[in-house]
Amino acid sequence: MKIVVASGKGGTGKTTVAANLAFALSRSREVVAVDCDVEAPNLHLFFPSPAHELPVRVPVPAFDPARCTLCGECGRFCRFGAISVLLTEVFFLPDLCHSCGGCRYVCPEKAVRDEYRTVGSIRCARPSPSLTLIGGALGEGEVQGPAVVRYTKQLAKGAPLVIYDAPPGIGCTVIETMKGADACLLVTESTPFGANDLALAAEVARQLELPTGVVINRSDGDDRAIRQVCRELGLPVLMTIPFDRDIAAVQNRGGLIAREHEGWSSRFSTLFNDTCGMGGAA
Amino acid sequence: MIRLAVVSGKGGTGKTVVTAGFAALNDRAEILADCDVEAANLELLVSAQWAHTSPFEGAETAVIDPEKCWGCGRCAELCRFGAITVGDDAVAVCEARDCEGCGLCERVCPNGAITLRPRISGVVLRSATEYGPLSHARLYPGSGNSGLLVQTVKRQAEKHPGAADLLLIDGPPGTGCPLISTVSGTDAVVVVTEPSLSGLHDLRRVIGVCRRFDLRIVAVINRWDLDPGAAGRIEAECAALDVPVIGRIPFDPAVIEAVRAGRPITVTDSPASRALAGCWETLRRELALTWRVEGPPSSCSAGPSPDCEHHTEP
Numbered sequence: 345m346k347i348v349v350a351s352g353k354g355g356t357g358k359t360t361v362a363a364n365l366a367f368a369l370s371r372s373r374e375v376v377a378v379d380c381d382v383e384a385p386n387l388h389l390f391f392p393s394p395a396h397e398l399p400v401r402v403p404v405p406a407f408d409p410a411r412c413t414l415c416g417e418c419g420r421f422c423r424f425g426a427i428s429v430l431l432t433e434v435f436f437l438p439d440l441c442h443s444c445g446g447c448r449y450v451c452p453e454k455a456v457r458d459e460y461r462t463v464g465s466i467r468c469a470r471p472s473p474s475l476t477l478i479g480g481a482l483g484e485g486e487v488q489g490p491a492v493v494r495y496t497k498q499l500a501k502g503a504p505l506v507i508y509d510a511p512p513g514i515g516c517t518v519i520e521t522m523k524g525a526d527a528c529l530l531v532t533e534s535t536p537f538g539a540n541d542l543a544l545a546a547e548v549a550r551q552l553e554l555p556t557g558v559v560i561n562r563s564d565g566d567d568r569a570i571r572q573v574c575r576e577l578g579l580p581v582l583m584t585i586p587f588d589r590d591i592a593a594v595q596n597r598g599g600l601i602a603r604e605h606e607g608w609s610s611r612f613s614t615l616f617n618d619t620c621g622m623g624g625a626a
Numbered sequence: 627m628i629r630l631a632v633v634s635g636k637g638g639t640g641k642t643v644v645t646a647g648f649a650a651l652n653d654r655a656e657i658l659a660d661c662d663v664e665a666a667n668l669e670l671l672v673s674a675q676w677a678h679t680s681p682f683e684g685a686e687t688a689v690i691d692p693e694k695c696w697g698c699g700r701c702a703e704l705c706r707f708g709a710i711t712v713g714d715d716a717v718a719v720c721e722a723r724d725c726e727g728c729g730l731c732e733r734v735c736p737n738g739a740i741t742l743r744p745r746i747s748g749v750v751l752r753s754a755t756e757y758g759p760l761s762h763a764r765l766y767p768g769s770g771n772s773g774l775l776v777q778t779v780k781r782q783a784e785k786h787p788g789a790a791d792l793l794l795i796d797g798p799p800g801t802g803c804p805l806i807s808t809v810s811g812t813d814a815v816v817v818v819t820e821p822s823l824s825g826l827h828d829l830r831r832v833i834g835v836c837r838r839f840d841l842r843i844v845a846v847i848n849r850w851d852l853d854p855g856a857a858g859r860i861e862a863e864c865a866a867l868d869v870p871v872i873g874r875i876p877f878d879p880a881v882i883e884a885v886r887a888g889r890p891i892t893v894t895d896s897p898a899s900r901a902l903a904g905c906w907e908t909l910r911r912e913l914a915l916t917w918r919v920e921g922p923p924s925s926c927s928a929g930p931s932p933d934c935e936h937h938t939e940p
Binding site for chain 2: 351352353354355356359381382383384386389403421423424442443444445446449450482484485486487489490511512513514515516517518519535536537540541544545547548551552564569589592593595596597598
């Protein structure tokens with residue numbers, strides 16, 4: 345079972361839900377929690393523990409001056425503007441390279457080979473015997489977020505129960521995170537922003553054919569509008585977390601309500617069962 | 627014109643509330659841009675009236691003609707993005723959302739069955755608001771390519787006819803492609819953060835990325851009183867990074883009420899509204915330095931005075 349926790353709008357509590365769900369489930373089984381919010385990775389803050397770090401490396405071209413005839417074929421092929429063939433050398437801008445391998449393919453002299461460039465890192469930790477944490481982090485100033493998500497998810501391959509903490513938004517990295525999941529939980533809040541962005545994220549999940557449920561976070565009791573939106577979108581509301589200064593305080597200092605507040609661990613277990621059930625029903 | 631972007635790193639810290647608040651407080655001619663194209667919400671607070679829409683052509687993606695495809699699979703073999711699969715019917719199919727538009731498949735197809743075509747992946751909008759024109763967009767869910775759309779929104783805002791003193795940008799969360807597209811070419815960024823471990827962690831990351839550009843960075847701590855201790859640690863971190871904190875906004879239920887009513891918090895009086903007004907005054911003094919280059923501002927009290935050559939914290 346692979347569950348992705350996403351939201352559309354940022355800061356609705358994706359990481360709160362992912363971290364508590366992973367913690368609650370790890371009491372009775374093996375869980376792998378994967379932080380795919382590579383631009384702002386925070387899942388590890390809730391599970392302080394020593395970690396191994398691995399680099400994320402993507403292929404980029406290296407040009408062999410001994411073979412290169414400066415024919416310009418690679419520069420003409422590259423649609424990303426990463427290669428300029430000058431009078432005496434090939435000028436390569438790694439930031440613009442998408443690692444497609446086209447330049448290597450089109451070179452008539454076989455003067456291009458793959459070299460590897462680090463664009464991010466993956467942090468692996470085992471905060472408890474039944475919980476594995478794998479977190480991707482995009483390097484500062486880098487733009488290959490989807491590649492970092494892809495490599496990060498690969499490390500969790502084969503695990504029976506995986507929880508992905510998605511980035512906000514509905515762009516490339518979100519799509520990369522949702523791909524291959526079995527079910528999706530969308531975390532929202534009862535504001536017009538929450539409603540607007542919930543509908544957008546639900547559309548991405550729908551395109552990827554993921555059974556989807558909703559968690560309403562920081563509820564102030566007046567959830568009529570957001571529940572109406574859920575009904576219109578055909579999404580079941582599986583959990584409501586009230587706004588409460590105590591809950592906010594636990595969260596803000598990196599704590600877990602499933603560990604510290606009575607009742608929440610079993611509520612998150614129920615959330616998991618309901619999420620699985622939804623998958624069966626779909 | 628001064629270009630000012632409101633960013634955060636961590637999502638949901640209050641960028642849009644701060645942006646709309648500043649938009650209502652600013653008394654000089656301004657243009658608004660919502661560069662959070664994946665989850666654009668500024669229009670919900672400024673009563674935007676859509677005036678003009680145009681399709682957004684994202685990057686090109688490969689389109690395979692099933693009539694011409696022989697199913698040799700060369701394209702699928704070489705595609706590094708896993709975008710092409712050859713089905714049981716021996717015809718290759720390209721999944722547009724995985725395609726990066728590199729064109730390698732087009733190049734290797736022995737039968738000329740593949741062409742790269744622009745894909746409509748969103749809509750670019752121009753609206754009228756009470757506070758000035760708004761340039762914004764909707765990325766179609768599942769399209770990707772938001773960095774390019776951010777650039778398009780910014781370009782549209784820049785080209786808006788009529789003089790403006792301020793381009794006020796509501797930025798995206800994160801530190802990747804959309805954020806980099808947003809802050810490049812701006813004069814200053816306001817980083818909105820919150821008193822939590824995640825807020826602090828992402829603040830460092832976003833400041834690290836913004837530092838790569840030639841711009842001024844200031845910070846605002848939102849909902850600071852939810853954890854005064856953490857707010858203090860954020861202030862210490864900002865001091866260590868040499869980023870001035872221009873204000874602290876208290877947690878205030880009036881903010882949610884204003885969002886639900888669809889108006890900037892600063893048009894009504896409340897603790898958060900007053901705090902934001904204080905932030906704006908400080909920021910205005912900061913920005914007055916740049917404003918002076920294009921002539922002294924008419925309404926900025928701090929503008930022409932020599933005092934604002936040197937920024938001092940209030």
